[in-house]
Amino acid sequence: MQKTILLIGGSYGIGASIAEKLKDSHQIIIASRSNDNIPKDIIHLTFDVLKDDITSLDLPKKIDGLVYCPGSINLKPFKMMRPDNFNEDMELNFNSLIRVVHGLLPKLKNSEQASLVFFSTVAVKVGMPFHTSVAASKGAIEGFAKALAAEYAPKFRVNVIAPSLTDTPLASRLLNSDSKKEIMAKRHPLKKVGSTEDIAAMAAFLLNDESQWITGQIFGVDGGLSTLNIN
Template identity: 85%
Template sequence: MQKNILLIGGSYGIGAAIADNLKKDHNVIIASRSNENIPKVIKHHSFDALTDDISKLDLPEKIDGLVYCPGSINLKPFKMMSPETFHEDMELNFHSLVRIVHGLLPKLKNAEQASIVFFSTVAVKVGMPFHTSVAASKGAIEGFAKALAAEYAPNFRVNVIAPSLTDSPLASKLLNNDAKKEKMAERHPLKKVGATKDIAAMASFLLNDESKWITGQVFGVDGGLSTLNVN
C-alpha cells in the first residue's frame, strides 16, 4: 500500500538515501531548506526546521511516515562549549523536532498506524569525550521517543536509530581524507565507517509494514561500536 512519507530534511545525506529507497513505492515528500538533487517524482516544500511552522505547509491530510533528519555534530572539549552552544544544538536536534511532531499530530492520527523515525547517536549509550552537547540533545530525543511511543500506542509507532559516525555531508570535516576514514574505521568492530545507505536501510524498514510490531526502540546501527569490545 502506498504511504505518504514526510522527510524533514532530505535533500542530501541520510535523508536523500531514505527518499531514494522509498520513492518507487510511496508518495515521498521532503520539507527542507534546499531542493538540490531532489528527483522530480518527489514533492518538495521549502522549510526551515528552526523557524518555520510545519502546519502552514500544504501537506496531505494523512501522514503515514515521518522522519526528522536535521541535526548537528558539535565535537569540542566541554570547557570550550558555551551554554549558548548547548542551547543551539538542543534547539536544532530536539526542540524543532518536538514542534514539528506537535504540528503534525492531526495528520499522523489520520493514518491507520503512522511510523515516526528519529535519529540519535551511539554517544548517548557509550560515553565519549568531546560529545557532551550532541549526546545531551540526542539523549533527549531517545527519552521523548519512548514516552511518545507509549502515549500514542497503538495509533502510531515511534523508533530511534542511533548511528555511529556515518560518511555523510554532516560528518565531512571528520572524514575529509583517507587517513581520517581509516582511523575512524579501526574504532569499529566491523572495521568500516557507516554509509548513508546503511542507515537508510534501517529507516526504510521502520517506515514499512514489515516493522509493524516494533515501537519504542533505539536501534544501534553502529558497526558494533556500542556493544562489542574486540580491540
C-alpha cells in the same frame, strides 16, 4: 500499500538515501531548506525547522510516516563549550523536532498506524569525549521517543536510529581524507565507517509494514561499536 512519508530535512545525506530507497513504492515529500539533487518524482516543500511553522505547509491530510533528519555534530572539549552552544544544539536536534511532531499530530492520527523515525547517536549509549552537547540533545530525543511511543500506542509507532559516524556532508570534516576514514573505520568492530545507505535501510524497514510489531526501540546502527569490545 503505498504510504505518504514526510522527510524533514531530506535533501542530502541520510534523508536523501531514504527518499531514494522509498520513492518507487511510496509518495515521498521532502520539507527542507534546499531542493538540490531532489528527484523530480519527489515533492519538495521549502521549510526551515528553526524558523518556519510546519502547519503552514501544504501537506496531505494523512501522513503515514515521518522522519526527522536535521541534526548537528558539535564536537568540542566541554571547557570550550558555552551554554549557548548547548542551547543551539538542543534547538535544532530536539526543540524543533517537538514543534514538528506537535504540529503534525492531526495528520499522523489520520493514518491507520503512523511510523515516526528519529535519529540519535551512539554517543548517548557510549560515553565519548567531546560529545557532551550532541549526546545531551540526542539523549532527549531517545527519552521523548519512548514516552511518545507509549502514549500513542497502538496508533503510532515511534523508533530511533542511533548511528555511529556516518559518511555524510555533516561529518565531512571528520572524514575528509583517506587517513581519517581509515582511523575511524578501525574504531568499529566491522572495520568500516557507516554509509547513508546503511542507515537508510533501517529507516525504510521501520517505515514499512514489516516492522509493524516494533515500537519504542533504539536501534544502534553503528558497526558494533556500542556493544562489542574486540580490542
